[in-house]
Amino acid sequence: MSRVWLVTGANSGFGRAITLAAVAAGDVVVGAARRAGTLDDLVAAHPDQVEALVLDVTDIASIDAAVRDVLARHGRIDVLVNNAGRTHVGAMEEDTDGDLRSLFDVHVFGPAALVRAVLPGMRERRSGAIVQMSSMGGQMSFAGFSAYSGTKFALEGMTEALRDEVAPLGIRTLIVEPGAFRTSLMGNGTASGAELPDYEGTVGTTRKMVAGGDGDQPGDPAKAAALIIEALDADETPLHL
Numbered sequence: 001m002s003r004v005w006l007v008t009g010a011n012s013g014f015g016r017a018i019t020l021a022a023v024a025a026g027d028v029v030v031g032a033a034r035r036a037g038t039l040d041d042l043v044a045a046h047p048d049q050v051e052a053l054v055l056d057v058t059d060i061a062s063i064d065a066a067v068r069d070v071l072a073r074h075g076r077i078d079v080l081v082n083n084a085g086r087t088h089v090g091a092m093e094e095d096t097d098g099d100l101r102s103l104f105d106v107h108v109f110g111p112a113a114l115v116r117a118v119l120p121g122m123r124e125r126r127s128g129a130i131v132q133m134s135s136m137g138g139q140m141s142f143a144g145f146s147a148y149s150g151t152k153f154a155l156e157g158m159t160e161a162l163r164d165e166v167a168p169l170g171i172r173t174l175i176v177e178p179g180a181f182r183t184s185l186m187g188n189g190t191a192s193g194a195e196l197p198d199y200e201g202t203v204g205t206t207r208k209m210v211a212g213g214d215g216d217q218p219g220d221p222a223k224a225a226a227l228i229i230e231a232l233d234a235d236e237t238p239l240h241l
């Protein structure tokens, strides 16, 4: 039977690649994007398999209703992919509370609310999977990435506990830790860390890695998406990419 996926940030980068990989596997994807119209091409290309949902994951109050809407239309959510994210590069000394809170909203509070919203249905069916797009920065940190890594470490810590809580219920969890991939991620972050030691080096190296892929890393989100589906089916976590 085909699976029903809910993918956040489905219009770009990994979200788009995961959507296409799930479609290729014969599944149905509800693609969540915060900007209406950004999934029109995917919906037009796969009208029976891709549906668009407008969802800003930082709008916590809208999450329960969005999930209820998906459940009303499809009866279930088999796979939740908490993928939406953005970067932030800056010296901790310069980062504001607002910088930190807004990043926690996207990478921690939004995903947590989505997990809470999908779990009752998964628990009832005793099956389902939750994919958390973390980062290499969820395992280690570098100058300039205190805020970003802080959120991804938090996401990983929560998910390790979640795995122990839901595995006995037949629900899988997968933490994905990409290195540097060619997406729009490094283009959309703010950079406030001019005072960082070797700031140009840190940001420049990261941008170069993202632009070109890095060594034996795929760099290509489409290849990563295929590996994510494999790891999900094999129940192997975390997945380093």
Ligand code: NDP
Binding pocket: 008, 009, 010, 011, 012, 013, 014, 015, 033, 034, 035, 055, 056, 057, 058, 082, 083, 084, 085, 086, 106, 133, 134, 135, 136, 137, 177, 178, 179, 180, 181, 182, 183, 184, 185, 186, 188, 210
């Ligand atoms: P992209 O910038 O290509 O995609 C990010 C997606 O998240 C976009 O669809 C964006 O929407 C969406 N998004 C951002 N904020 C919100 C929000 N508040 N509500 C809903 N959607 C939102 O980057 P990636 O594909 O690279 O990023 C996906 C995930 O992968 C992120 O969690 C990121 O941290 C992680 N990652 C990426 C790495 C890389 O090298 N690319 C490395 C490690 C981890 P919009 O288009 O409207 O901005």
